[in-house]
Amino acid sequence: MRLAATLIDVGWGDSILLESEDENGELHLGLIDSNDTVYLRSTYIFLKRYFDRISEKISGKSRLFDFVILSHAHLDHGQGLKAIMKEFGTENFWYPKSNESVMLSELLRYASRSSNVTFHQDIDIEDPLPDFGNATMKLLWPPKSPIEKDPNNTSIVLAITLNQNTFVLTGDAEKEVWKKIRTDIPADTCFFKVPHHGSANGTFDGNKPAWIDYCKNASLGISSHIRPYKHPAPEVIEFLKERNATFFRTDEHYHLTFETEGIKGDLKVKYSHY
Helix, strand or coil: EEEEEEEEECCCCEEEEEEEECCCCCEEEEEEEEEEEECCCCCHHHHHHHHHHHHHHHHHCCCCCEEECCCCCCCHHHCCCHHHHHCCCCEEEEECCCCCCCCHHHHHHHHHHHHCEEEECCCCCCCCCEEEEEEEEEECCCCCCCCCEEEEEEEEEEEEEECCCCEEEEECCCHHHHHHHHHHHHCCEEEEECCCHHHHHHHCCCCCCCCHHHHHCCCECCCCCCCCCECCCCCHHHHHHCCCCCCCEHHHHHHHEEEEECCCCEEEEEEEEE
């Protein structure tokens, strides 16, 4: 059994490939976010090359993804998802309840009429999620209501657990969210995606840490957003160094893969240009 999360180096924004391989060797795939444009297709290029390499494991699937998630309705997280779903297909398209968004409206129009998407639904913490291979999934955020005004704080925060290890994927959730859910971070979290690209408002609650005290033993991953926002923030990097945190960032390590077989302490981290 195996659970893996790859932070794809997209230069700005987010895109995360999720994999769960069960004891029979069956591979399940998920994707969170894509910022691809007509001219910059980092997610698509990575996925196409990777799927070509593992073609034997995914042959015969008409829709490659078990699920595709829009973490929240910002362009740097969702503008590439329509093309990804059109190319590879998905059984489920999940997204948070959100204020009006042209991008989300376009995605929903596509999902409603396309045979490449079996089912689509807005989800919250009251919605049970199916198993992901041998892994279980649970939402830590958003709540059923009310809808936050800031789309960052509608971000889907997803915990995926394989036996003794949990991955937490955080979108761009900021301090207002972490005040409410930091104690919900599972004690066995071994990988935690630093929220909001390592920005100060995703890491600090005033002068205090927003979440790190609740996942002290986790390896951290940062989907950097250097241009134009200069994330991760220098003060966040300095803070993580002072805490002796184990962290990796896409602007320095490129594509980052966090992988576990579910045994406590067995997390492996790989990074590459390809």
